[in-house]
Amino acid sequence: MEYMYDGPPEFGATLEVAPGVHWLRMPLPMALDHINLWLIEDGPGWTLIDTGLYSKHSQKIWRQAIDEHLGGRPLRRVIITHFHPDHIGMAGWLVAQSGAEFWMTRTEWLYARMLTIDIGDGFTDAMVAHYRRAGGSAEYLAGLKERGAFFSGLVSEVPRGFRRIADGEQFEIGGRSWKIVVGNGHSPEHACLLAPELGLLVSGDLVLPKISPHIGVYGDEPDGDPLRDYLDTLARFHQLPGDAIVLPSHGEPFAGLHERLDELIQHHEERLVDFTAACAEPATAVEIANQVFKRRLDAGQLGFAAAETVAHLNYLIAEGRITRRVDEDGVHLYQAC
């Protein structure tokens, strides 16, 4: 893998990475402290891919970017790769003030709409039940209950109507052809965008240069097997041009797509061995997470780590490498075969 540019632009500034394609960075208030967005010259206006987390800070940076870097040209179209709040957060705010078209895959739009509406006790109860089965402590579960549903606080109102994009669809941005390539596992119907003429792949969160994309099982689909979906996607993405420059949502643009796909596959294969070893004796998902991630996870990390752990355990169950039983308290215990 090879990085293509000499570091990222400042927050709110842009850097042209290919003819008419500009890299814009927005801050995130977490350990992963930024997201990359892509602004593409599109005739008299712009097409934007992804938008940043909804916050006062993001609004300020977006106003600065619009004043200083969009050259008075309007946003014509906002395309969202997937429903996660750092990607869709500012979409409603931007669409409301620009009148831009709003493009997403159907399942991602449905998830985003659902999570902005499903904010009552029922949602919280299902989330708490999921982490109880995973072996979360009473203290951790109480914290979850108090936090409640949080998605709607991280996004501006998701537009009620959208323009559907689907795998294989081709369209033009600024006179050049772009193609939608859908991948799965990180989210249900994640859109990547390939521009063959420019040799670019906007990979969203599906292929990242340094970190492995989060693959998690949550209370909405506790028996789901998203790791299988993700590994299938990584195998399928070998059909994409190996010389494409990858524009990821986190980290920096890089060359070496196929090598990175191989590394990610290998990472999960190694993790599957670690997870199997961690349930030599019957153990809960939380116990297994603490063992495999080799540290005491704080409450903020535990939610993601347990979700990632259950994703690997569900895969291993389907492969017949481990089994799961339910103890007298309703907690799931996993054991290697």
Ligand SMILES: [Zn+2]
């Ligand atoms: Zn994501």
